[in-house]
Amino acid sequence: MNISYRFIGLLLLIAMILAISICTTISNVGFNIPHDIKYLSRWVIYSSYLVTTPIFSSMVPEIVNAVIWDYRGIDTFFETSVFYIAIIAAIALFREVKIELVKEYQYLGLSKIVKTVTKTLLVIGLGAAISIALHGHITPGGGFQAGSILASLLLIVIIVFSVHFILMKGLTKNLAIIIRSIGLIGLVSAIFIPILLSLIMNTYGFVFQNQPKVMSPLGLSYVADGHVLSAMVLLLNIFEFLAIFAGFLIIFILLSRPTKELEN
Amino acid sequence: MSLLALLSVIATYLAITERDLLKAVIFSALQSISYVFIFYLLMAPDIVLVYIPIALGIYPALLLFLIKKTGRYERK
Numbered sequence: 001m002n003i004s005y006r007f008i009g010l011l012l013l014i015a016m017i018l019a020i021s022i023c024t025t026i027s028n029v030g031f032n033i034p035h036d037i038k039y040l041s042r043w044v045i046y047s048s049y050l051v052t053t054p055i056f057s058s059m060v061p062e063i064v065n066a067v068i069w070d071y072r073g074i075d076t077f078f079e080t081s082v083f084y085i086a087i088i089a090a091i092a093l094f095r096e097v098k099i100e101l102v103k104e105y106q107y108l109g110l111s112k113i114v115k116t117v118t119k120t121l122l123v124i125g126l127g128a129a130i131s132i133a134l135h136g137h138i139t140p141g142g143g144f145q146a147g148s149i150l151a152s153l154l155l156i157v158i159i160v161f162s163v164h165f166i167l168m169k170g171l172t173k174n175l176a177i178i179i180r181s182i183g184l185i186g187l188v189s190a191i192f193i194p195i196l197l198s199l200i201m202n203t204y205g206f207v208f209q210n211q212p213k214v215m216s217p218l219g220l221s222y223v224a225d226g227h228v229l230s231a232m233v234l235l236l237n238i239f240e241f242l243a244i245f246a247g248f249l250i251i252f253i254l255l256s257r258p259t260k261e262l263e264n
Numbered sequence: 265m266s267l268l269a270l271l272s273v274i275a276t277y278l279a280i281t282e283r284d285l286l287k288a289v290i291f292s293a294l295q296s297i298s299y300v301f302i303f304y305l306l307m308a309p310d311i312v313l314v315y316i317p318i319a320l321g322i323y324p325a326l327l328l329f330l331i332k333k334t335g336r337y338e339r340k
Binding site for chain 1: 268270273274277278281309310313314316317320322325326329330333
């Protein structure tokens with residue numbers, strides 16, 4: 001395509017956007033933004049952390065985590081399963097590729113300056129990722145965020161130091177698969193243990209039961225030694241963190257191999 | 265915020281029409297940067313935290329791996 005055609009198209013696009021936005025703002029045609037909070041969101045904000053009546057609350061101070069792990073927990077669970085299945089497909093595609101460890105390869109990579117900067121960055125980023133995972137129930141963040149931050153850090157390490165460095169340090173594909181399985185088994189057991197307990201104790205129990213409800217007394221304590229832990233949400237965040245970062249790491253280890261090696 | 269939204273539209277258009285796939289990935293990252301600021305201004309820090317590593321780290325990196333394995337220029 002000629003360059004001038006591209007810029008004419010771009011100008012037309014910008015003119016269209018500006019015309020639509022000016023028309024909607026001047027004549028007030030567009031969507032009317034409600035000035036008060038909707039009933040459902042007000043209820044969610046109100047009931048996410050109620051110290052006086054924990055029975056009607058999820059006891060998570062951070063509302064987004066309260067929604068994704070308590071009110072809409074099954075959504076997040078299926079999202080994690082989709083991710084799990086996608087990575088199983090990636091592993092199945094690369095199933096016959098054998099990773100050879102050559103000792104000289106671990107000294108490959110970019111220059112020493114970049115390596116030093118990356119080492120410093122890795123320590124800071126590891127701390128940030130772990131704190132985002134562990135504080136997901138109090139501050140913005142959570143398991144998925146922390147897992148993807150750590151995965152992108154490991155991606156930087158793979159680019160700067162080469163894959164062989166990570167493999168020689170012991171972070172192999174099989175270890176990543178084990179970490180991911182631990183995370184997912186932890187997620188599933190944390191979800192279904194209330195039901196098993198309810199069968200044993202002859203009471204009612206629900207999937208994703210975080211706090212005791214009106215009819216069922218099951219649930220972990222949300223506070224320990226004065227610290228708000230939001231018991232099950234903290235556990236789920238940690239397991240999600242393990243599953244997500246190990247899943248992304250598997251894909252990077254598989255994809256960052258040279259094409260010639262794959263063809264052999 | 266509206267300027268950022270306009271910038272994201274321009275970057276998307278350039279990324280779609282670009283024949284050099286490496287430049288297209290960079291334009292798509294530019295669009296992601298403007299989205300990050302929009303999410304931050306809309307007071308959604310959770311989305312910002314997940315959008316920065318995914319859309320600026322993992323997604324362009326995966327595309328770069330694939331471009332390296334296939335070819336840099338799009339055929340007509």
